[in-house]
Amino acid sequence: MNLYLKNLTVYLIHLFQKAGMSPNWAETTGETLSLILLFLFSYIIFRLTWSGMKKILIPVFRRSRNQFDDLLVKHRLFRRISYLVPTLILYYFAQDSVYSLPVLISIIQRTLEVTFVVIIILVIDSLLSTLNDYYNRFEFSKDHPITGLIQIVKIIIYFFGLLFAIATLLHRDLSTLFVGLGTLSAILMLIFRDPILGFVGGLQLTFNKMIRIGDWISMPQYHADGTVMEITLTTIKIQNWDKTIVTVPTYSLVSNSFQNWRGMEEAGGRRIKRAVYIDMDSVHFVTQEELEKFKEIKILKPYLEKKEKEIQEYNQKFQVDPSVVVNGRRQTNLGIFRAYLKAYLQHREDIRKDMTFLVRQLPPSEKGIPIEIYVFTKTTAWAEYEDIQADIFDLILAVLPEFGLRVYQFPKSGDLAQLGTKQTNIG
Template structure:
């Protein structure tokens, strides 16, 4: 009742539908097994199953499409169906690589997870090993594919040996960065998440990623800094993240007039630090009178906090400094500030005092004379002036004029 093309189409459709059904069943079975194995103490069964679920579905589809293509090829002479076997082989290699990549990734996550491992491995080391394994899988797969396509692996390797020398000279910086990244992964001077800085270069920040060519560092102003790995083989690198304590190193100055109580002040500050709950008394703790400074008596305070956290360290340092201030005040002393005292010689002081006295007398004399002149001027303005006579009587200028 149906033509040959319709019959072939129905068979191909049936195979594809069956493939989809089998893929769905396989997915559900693996999902059920994953949930079951998650309740067990074994960490690796559910890890492997989770990595296998999608490649298994991909393999079912690859096999089903291959069978459908074979059915179509039996009724058709089209050239495209002649490469079914080769595509199946290449697809199988791809699914195998997909599976291995998934297993490597899941194992990496498991080994570095503090939620799944009691003692998780260092994330930087695990990631470096996983990158190396993925590179090995990719190179092996590439060579296998070339062999499947008819290329001679021995010829490829011979070409790589001869051409590798030229490539090495042309890409020496790239190779230097690659081996620099390898040395970082081997020596582990820092890892992802560490705070690093270099006294030789302007490099300081938090490590975000360690690649095979570049290391990404996020500076404290939130800018990314990309450093070639070869740089770390030539510079000194500090890793403050691995410090055991943070140091408080301060010089406190008090006034010279408080020299009598400096011994008690030093003893009380030392006692306060030894009993402070955030100060590590097992580390070096020094509180001593240091020197006679230009305007203060200097006391050195040298101690270490238990914490290494930057914010908490400053809170502890603030508390320590305020308590030191309280100790100083409790002894009736004060924290010194820059001052200067001027001493004048006795002879010069006497001369200055005599000059000031002469200046004062001169000013008083001038003042009396100016007052006399003002009085005479005022009397002349007010009218006739009476002058005493020998008989006790007075005459005026008007009377004399009439005489």
């Protein structure tokens, strides 16, 4: 082809000379037209190559069961490879079109060398993106994401590609540029500060298994409370429960604290830790009539019989005078209520019995006596968990009057109105 192209150039020059052009103008015009025809030929070959890939190669890949080649198509690998064809044609044959202008040939070849490097970098970028997407289809990728590592490799490739392009355009040796980089190291550290910190943080997060894709994490300082969608070199993408997206710097998860709910999900139980505040004025010793009434509660009867026997033995042992209320031991409506709650929760099939199970009394305060439920549900699903918790406290609020207890709450507007009416009547 070199011979044909050179003969074409010579023929065009002679043709323009016969048309009456001077030798210099005929040579310049002939070589320019020859170069334009070469560019046109390269473009036609590119179109034919790409059309052949689209009609033959790509349909075969899409019909195959292998998903890797589908990802190659998605990331435009074959499109970028097709760019190599016209680049190589122009590089090897441009000198036969403008052989009388070595300076122009040198500029064209340097430009094509840079273009060639850019295309190779884009091809490698497509392969790395394909590898990352293919890797993410496996379940273990959630524990060991490689997105950050892939991005580091891409940065290195782009960096060396940029150096090679500069060295080619300036016609300098690549080693001399590396020597000059020593003076630019501080600037480079500032430019790549976030990627470097992100890479270090990403390695710590990955190897220590602190976070993975799909984890539910909470970082109040970044208004993040949701599921991890993506872990990259510099940021972590989190979708909050209100469907908003928050991006958090990767290194911040190492330098700051965050809460990962994965342990709760893997344990298969979600904690209920909520208290109801009892009005202290409603707490009292129970009478015999109240005890008989409470014994009619099926799940409470075994406890009451056991407790009553224990108290009678104690009082008989110490010869307690029952006519004085404060002598000996007696049951209170609050204690019986706590026993009822424990029995009720024990009978619920959606509460785990093999994890922490408490119905406890917290220190009294100006808001009353807190009775706290500290148990774990068998489900970790948010909606189901909230339903179970609501069912439990619905029952607590409804059943409290049956034990002679009242919930403490701040005075309502109606209470204040009644108090004002009473003071007016007294006045």
